[in-house]
Every structure is written in C-alpha cells, then in structure tokens.
Amino acid sequence: MVKYFSDSPQELADFQSDFKNARKVVITSHQNPDGDAFGSGLGLYAYLKTLHFDSVAFISPTDYADFLGWMPGVSDVVVYESDQKEYAEKLMAEADLFFCLDFSAAARIKDMKDSLLASPAKKIVIDHHEQPEDFADYIFWNEKASSTCELVYQFIDKIGDVEQINQESAICLYTGLLTDTGSFKYEATSPEVHRIAGLLLAKGVVPNQIHRSLFDNNTLDRLKFLGYILNKKLVYLPEFRVCYIKLSQKELQKFNSKTGDTEGIVNYGLSMAGVVMSAIFIEKDGLIKISFRSVDDFSVSDFSREHFEGGGHKNAAGGRSKQSLEETVEKFLNLLPYYKNQLLLQPK
Template sequence: MFDSFQISALKNLLVPQNKIVIITHYNPDGDAIGSSLGLKHFLKQKGLEADVIVPNDFPKFLKWMPEAKQVIIADYKRKIAGEAIYNADVIFILDFNASHRSGNLVGPWIEKARAKKILIDHHQQPDNFDFVYSDVTIPATSQMVYHFIEALGEEELVNKEIADCLYTGIMTDTGGFRFRSTSATTHRITAKLIENGADPAQITSSTWDTNTVSRLHLLALILGRIEVVKDGKVAILWLKRDELKQYGFQKGDTEGFVNYGLSIMGTQVSAFFMEDLYEDFVKISFRSKDYVDVNQFSRNHFDGGGHINAAGGKYMKSIEETIEDFKVKIEGEEF
C-alpha cells in the first residue's frame, strides 16, 4: 500500500480542479472494468469527475455495470480519448503494470502525458510511475481499489454502485472465489461490499448467465476435441479463425474457456489457443493449479506474462505449429 506520505500527496491531487483519467489494459476483463468503474464511482462520491478510458471494446456481459456505457473506447473515439489523456492532471493506471499493456495507441499517450501517474495493480514486475501500489499476492485489482479507499479513510463513501463494480472485479478475477490467491481478507472485503449493496445473485447472473448461442457452439466444439498431454497433467484447447467466423463469434464468447481444462482430474495446466480474428498470430491463455508458474513459462516462451496461476501470451506461427511447439516446451517443465 502507499505509505502515509504518499497518501497525503494523493489526497492533495484528488481535488475538483484536477482532471482525472482512469485507464486499464488492452482487451479489458471483469477486473479491469470493475476496478475502473468502482474507482470512478468512488471519486464521484468525493465530488470528483473522472473519465474511464479503455484501449478497445470489452465484452457485453460487463456492460450492465453502472455507467459502463460512459466508458470511452479509444478504438472508437480516438480524438476524445487522446485529448483526455493529454489534458489530464492525474492518471490512474489500473490492472496493468506497463504502458505497452494498454496497446499501441493508448500506451504512447500514457508515456507522453504530463499527468501524475498512479499505478494500482497486482501483476508482476511493474514499471516505474509517480505512485506505485503493486501487490502480486492480492487476487484482484478491484480488491486493491478497496484497500486504497480504506487507506484514504473513506470507506463510508462506498455505495451500491461502487460495491457492484468492485464485487464483479473480485468475483471474475478469482474465478468465482476458487483461485489459490483468494484469501480471508478477500472474503471479508466482499462481505463489506455485500453490506453496502452488492447483490451476489444479481451480479453473478448478469455477468455469467449471459451465454450466446455462438458461445455454446464454440464451447461444444473445443470440448469435443480437448487433448491431454504430459501424462495427463496438461490440457489443450483450441479454436481456428474460420470456426470463430462460422459461429458468429462475439467479443467475450471465449471468456473462461481455458478453465475447463483444469476441471479434468489430474490436470495441473490448461492452455487455450485461438487464432486472432484479424491478424496472423495465435492468442494463448494459460491457467494452472497450486504452485505451477505459468507466468514465467509464458514470459520465457510466448511473449506474455500475468500471474503464477493465470497468464497470457501470443505466438507468431500457425496454430498447428504453436500447439506443437507448446507440447515440446511444456515437456521440459517440471511439475
């Protein structure tokens, strides 16, 4: 957490005359949107206005959150997003650890911005910013935003809008509170969020009970050909571009697919490979159990990273070559 001197300095920055922008990473997920909107609503409670900017669009199943439709999508509103970042006095950097993680458009804008930059993030090896709150042991940036509110001594400002957003971020990034990094503190905070208006049943239904027909077709496809290697310890799932097109893929349709590999008895790692819809590379998602470090594996081999048990990457070969190379590389790992 920020020390007392930093908290004092931050309080001096969070004043009405300063223009505040909140930015999250490319391909925003539940924690990215939940933490960003949760912080926005908290600042609103303090009488402050803030713009939330995302590099590209986010899944429809997250757009139920309060003021999600006011989020500025830089891909669609480049001029508005660029001017907001250029004119900002304060920039919050949420749920990513380095400017380039916000993409080729927004990343350079962050680097050139004159604003004071405040990082709140739980990924490994963060870049340097004016203020850095980094903790890889915390399962969700949304939980860290709540800790930030606590450090400011303003928990009484947490209302239903804040609670809904932060609960969503924590729920999604902990895989429904099942990942190993989910702690007693995480549960205590979610209890406080419920006390302040978050409705677990409504949030779960709005976020996860939103399957499209295309998603179910794609899920049936990958589950029908799932492959297990390395003596049953590694599951492989994959989708090709023409399959995505065939079933009318929509953004967010493959969210959580990688987790199905871990549901197989005896697996320690699940890897999901998907051809990008428009460019010639393969997107990769890794998940693992216990102390199997897919973050370092992804950094070493697939130009990626993330957390010990959840990471992503990409590969510039065909999907067939990517999977074959993965099989060779994973055989060399000990777990």
C-alpha cells in the first residue's frame, strides 16, 4: 500500500501553502533511534535548515546509541528524556509543522505522545511501517519502501527541491539507506534504492567512511559481549528452523552494555543456514524488549502484533512483554508448534 499526499493536487497545494507560511518546525523519530530514524531525522533537519524557517529542531524521545554519535547535526538533537524536556515541550507547543519520521503509531515516541497529539502544528508522517495510525494531516507512506530515508529523499523530490539537499543531508540519508537495507542486501533493496544512493554519492557521500563509522567502532566490552552471546546464549531449534537469544539485566550489566550495544545481534541467528526466524529477548527497565527477524514470506510483524504487542515490517519487527524473561521465552516456545508448518514451508 502506498499513500503519498503529493499525488493529490489539492493536498499538495495545501501542504505547499502550510510549508511556505510556517516559521517553526519540529522533527521527531521513534524512541531508541536506529540508523534510519536518525538518518531520516537529521537528513531532513539539514535540508530544512537551508530554507526560510525561523527555527528547525530535531527532538529524540530517548537518548541515542554511541554508534550514531558521529552523524552531522547530532550535537543539535534535543533529547526529551533529559534535562531538555521543558525546552522540548516549548518547541512542540510553538511549532507550525511537525514531521513524524519512521514511526506509524504515536506510542512509538513514548512519553512525547501526548505533546505530539496536543501540538497545534500541522503533522506530516513519513514512514514505511505497516498499519499506520491516522493522526497526521499529511501522510507520505509506503510499506514497500526500504527505509524512511528513501521516502524523505522522494518527498524532497516530489516538492521539487532535490538540488537543496547538501552534503550533510546526503550523508544522513545514505546512512538510513545503508542500515535499513542491511548494507543493500535485504529484499526491499530496489533499483530505486540504488538510484537514490547514487545521487547521494554525487552530493559528496563517501561510502567506506559511513560504513566504518557505523560498523567498525566497537568497544572491547561489546566484542566480548558478542562473543559471550554467540558462544553461550544462542539457541538453535532445528525442528522449527528458529534461533533465539535471551539476555538478563544482570548479563547486560556484567558486560557494561550501553544503549545500542545489542543493536543488530538478532541478525546473527539468520546467518545460520536454513533458519527462518530469529528472536532476541532483552530484560531492561522492567520490560522484556523483543526483536524478531525472518526471511522469505514468514511475517514476524504479524507474529509480534498477535502475541507480543508489537509490529513493524514483514521480516523485521519488535515487541515487548510485561512478564518475566523466563515466562516470555516460555510463551514464545509454546507458540512455535502452531507456526511449525509455516516455518518449515519457507524455501531453504
């Protein structure tokens, strides 16, 4: 399903009027931001900063991981869950335009939700997750898109302003393309993705620098943590073609785990031949946070939405549980027999 407000002449005209007359803009993305959330947010931020607005602000609902700390504009990010909360509330209350990037449900911005919905600003959702909520004035949404960064580029293109994308913006947008396509290997890596990537390279992006900044800056603690997980915590269930990992709060503390240190670990399960679904269960802040990954036609988005208060994409989804870590994993294991036929039917 695709919904681009720019495809409606009336909606596009209304947006262009709002865009032209706006003075103050706020951008936000989902809590615990990943490369696409920050890439799209900071990419749009760098672009909008070149225009006529009196102020442009990027508010992150929560703190961000160290591996994103190198990105252009990151020092300007206002973190809501910090001593900047009062300032963030002021920005939202005074905004004329409010861009909501890389989330389709208002709950994905955690404690900022009420302030978002109460803001008098015109709200624009740019996103590629399934089943978007109806809280925005303008929607630029495509669940088949590789990333929100792809959509931000297309959005700027649709309003005829691609030439205004500068090097800083291009670096951020390329980052989201890279991370959300798994370095251009996932199914959503279309000819359009490579076309946009090429155009961003022409803006001054240096691919190997971005790749090293994202993937080659591990701490010794994180590498030891990863070794521990792969050696001691990865469980393979060949009868279901499933891998899973469970991590307790005590284990996170033992390896001095910081925000972002568990990012991407769930993908290691899928690197095993024949595995269809991989899951990771992490005990943190009184909840069990869950990530699911899959291949081919097995929808972890449906699985997570049905059983773990989650959702996302067909092959990449998140969820959560208020039960204990052991109870949550037991629930997961008890569900697998009901999905056995679907899991075993996937191509090898």
